[in-house]
Amino acid sequence: MNRYFSTIPWLLQRISGAVLVVLLAVHFWVGHYADWGEPITFAGVQMRLQSTVFITIDLILLMLVVFHGLNGVRNIILDYPAFLPHNRPISLILFIIGIATVIFGIYALYPFITGGG
Amino acid sequence: MGNTINLKIFRLDPENARHEPYYQTYTVKTKPGMTVLEALFNVLDEQDGTLSFRYSCRWAICGSCAMTLNGKCRLACKTQISEYRGTLTIEPLPGLDIIKDLVVDLEPFFNNYRKIKPYLVPEGMPDKENIQMQEDVDLIEPHIKCILCAVCETSCPISWTSREKYIGPMALTKVYRFNRDTRDAGGKERLEVVRGEDGVWRCRTIFRCTEYCPKNIPITEAIQFLKRKSVFK
Amino acid sequence: MSLKDSQLKILLRTILNSDEPGTLAYVFHRLTGIILAGYLFLHIWTISSSTISPAAFDMKLGAFSRPLFLVLDVALLAAASFHALNGVRIIFFDTGIGIKRQKLGFILAIVLTVIIALLAAKLLVPVIFGEG
Structure with missing residues (x-):
């Protein structure tokens, strides 16, 4: 790896940060604060994750x-x-921790997409 | 008038076998308009001839007398003693090896300076003198005032931790100053030096350099400019 | 006191003396960043109970809607808000906007964080006390 590589993580940190500000605001509101205090249930999350938009958002969010x-x-x-x-x-x-976390995150989301069980 | 101030000064004698630092307090009579450097002269002349500190011009031009005053890096000759009441703690600049008392080893700092070719690199032999218009000077105006006092470097938390691994705000200011100079053609080489992992990317925009610079140079702005240049290179 | 210790003391005193917004923003940004990174792993681990059974997921998430955790939610929201707002401040500097107004940017980030936290706390009051 050459010594000029550090530009890329620096730039990605900025870009991912900017995208995260928007996505996390949506995620916080929809996922947690819209009906705050109500227990989050498997069925509720599953219903939300029926739409491809939310699956995509959640996966992008996870990786970023x-x-x-x-x-x-x-x-x-x-x-x-x-x-x-x-x-x-x-x-x-x-x-390696990052890759493992993303795989584990997808594994944790998988039951919602396939319908549990 | 009978106003006095206590100077609590860091002392280290390298010839002392135990080589342990200690603090010594001197009481100095103050007068209006007195600078910290003048108070130190008072100690040197009238109380303790063994005290060591660097100074030269007394006019904030040479950049020799930077030291830590009550935990802030400042130029002793540019700081009025009337800013302080009671006790003023004077210590050497942080993050550098101490040679004696308030004198620090600035060699690592100047090593970084040499890395960036701190001189104008001409594009070839010019056949007449290089003309500088006011607009050309305006490009580099505040940054050309840098006096290499090391206050920015010693104020920067990233520089404290790793001087070999971070080229430092002073060298970056100089890169900005030379790269924007219309007479210079060595900008590319300098950018190659600073866009590596030990260059601009280690700046975390903490703004301490800009905050403490005795010449009020917007150093962070210069570093941010170099970051953008490095990205769009 | 050895030379090394006293040099370290000078360093510490210099950073503790920082009352200027830039240093505070840097320190807060780091602290909130570490908190949020820790929370991220906690969050994924909580969700992973879904792989056991839907009932296990419901039980775990039900535990997190107790008042204590709701109060912690406000703290988390405040940390995330500050990190996001200060992050926007940093991105502005990287694009060359507003570098001269960095202090105002820090004050804005703090004020907006407090407003968001207060709004969340206001939302929370009927949730905790409303039914009881």
Whole structure:
């Protein structure tokens, strides 16, 4: 990886951040605050996820938020001098965690899409 | 008038076998218009000849007398003693090796400076002198005032942690200053130096450099400009 | 006190002395970022109970509609709001807009966060006390 690679995570962090502001506002309102205090039920979420739009939004949200969060954590870690020489292993570990989280997230959403059971 | 101020000064004697720092308090009579540097001169001349600190011009031109005053990096010669009441704690600049008392080793700071070719790179041999119009000067106007005092560097939390891994606000200001100069043609090479992982991307827009710069240079603005240049390169 | 300790003390004093908005925004942005990243994993883990059975999901999510968790929801919303608003502030700087007004941007982010949190708290009052 050449030393000019850092432009890309920096840029993606900005773009994902900008998209997340909009998507999370929708997600918070629809998913949590519109009928706040009512327990969230499996049936309710399943009904919402019947529409392809919401499935798409949730999947994009999952991927963006995992990238944004883990890249943010990476930025914080690498701001400490003790971790700086280990940039590569740290980035690799966080990358693997990210991939695993996205797969696990899709796995967790899967019952809603197929209808549970 | 009988106004006095207590200067609590960081002391470190490298020839002392134990090599342990301590704080020493001196009481100085203040007078109107007195700067912190003048108060230090008072200590040096009348109370303790062993005190070391850097200074040269006393006019905020040379950038030698930057130090930590009550936890803020400032130029001693540009700071009025009347801003402080009671006790003023004077320490060397943070994040750099201390040589003696208030004198720090600025070599890592200047190493970063040398990396960016801090001089005009001509496009070839010019056949007549380069003409600078007012518009050309306006492009680089506040940034050309930089006096290399290291206040921005030592105010920046990212620079504290890793001077070899972050080129620092001062060098970036200089890149901006030379790259925007109409006489210069070395902009591409300088951009190659600063758009790497130890360059502009490590700036977290904390604004401490801009906040503390004794010459009021909008340093963060310059760094943001370089980030955009690096993206659209 | 050794030389290293006292150098560290100077550093600490310098950061603790920061009353200017830029440093506060940076520190808050980091703190809220870490909180939100932690919450993300908690959130996915909660949802993953759906893979056991719909009933398990309903039971777990039902537990999270207790008043204590609703109050924590307000705190979470405040953290997310600040992180989002300050993020917008940073993106503005990256595009070259409003760098000279960074302090105003921080104050705006704080004020809007407080307004959002207060509105959410107002929404919450009838939810907690309304039925009781």
